[in-house]
Amino acid sequence: MKLAYPRRQRQLETLVKKFGLSLEAPIKWELLDLALTHPSVSDSENYEQLEFVGDAVVRLVAAVVLWENYPDFPVGDFAAIRSVLVSDRILAKLAKEYGLQLYLLVAGSASGDRMGQQSRLADAFEAVLGALYLSTNNLDLIRPWLDDHFRRLAAEIRRDPARLNYKAALQEWTQAQFKVLPEYRVVEISSPSHNQERFIAEVWLHEDKLGQGKGRSIKAAEQAAAKVAFLSIEHPQKP
Structure with missing residues (x-):
């Protein structure tokens, strides 16, 4: 109508x-x-x-x-x-x-x-x-x-x-499952050099570390950590 x-x-x-x-x-x-x-x-x-x-x-x-x-x-x-x-x-x-x-x-x-x-x-x-x-x-x-x-x-x-936005994918999952956002921590910064992955980031949920990743920037390191975390959620390792 x-x-x-x-x-x-x-x-x-x-x-x-x-x-x-x-x-x-x-x-x-x-x-x-x-x-x-x-x-x-x-x-x-x-x-x-x-x-x-x-x-x-x-x-x-x-x-x-x-x-x-x-x-x-x-x-x-x-x-x-x-x-x-x-x-x-x-x-x-x-x-x-x-x-x-x-x-x-x-x-x-x-x-x-x-x-x-x-x-x-x-x-x-x-x-x-x-x-x-x-x-x-x-x-x-x-x-x-x-x-x-x-x-x-x-x-x-x-x-x-x-x-590729693994951070968004991980955030969507944590919000759906636990109503909280994951926390990212930069745990190491190495001396800058050509083509070196300078940053190491960890992603945490509550008191559990979900993943760790490296990158030339903080953003890249966080995305790498989110990818590890998200893939581990999708395909958890068998004990």
Whole structure:
């Protein structure tokens, strides 16, 4: 059923065409409208619940795309690549490619908050995915246009392993399991020399050391430690 406001209906139809979808597709327009309504507009009728659904949807699409295209990849690499694909930075970038900011209803001081724009766009993008999923209760309105983006981005990340984000993957796991963040400790700094891994970092959870890694920078060492920790979680050593 179309919206009662023709102008808004036309706006949403323009967005749907950008996705490459037919206007005859079984889209629930009221959900799509809600997905593009910021909480500053309404405390009760906004995109927050759809964003919750869309968060699960985007992770599922990313996981399926990786599984289909890289069947021999270890699970740890899947998680590290997926954490980049579903990051606010990437989702906001995709939202801008489709001009989502043109259709997002924002009110009050939030409309002038440039610092929060990335978060708003990422949230709205997830909410749109949630609305499209709930329109059909499957991924038929999503995968035809989102898969290409994720395939391209995954290939770029594979070519540049430094973009793999094991820290985000580990943080996601610790938050889900224990509602806490891992702690990183730089335990050694060697004298600088050419091509030397200068830093050693450890990652701890409560009083347990999960992993240790080396790197030329603190960030690189922390990523290396997170990789060791995450892979040990995925494939624990047998006693």
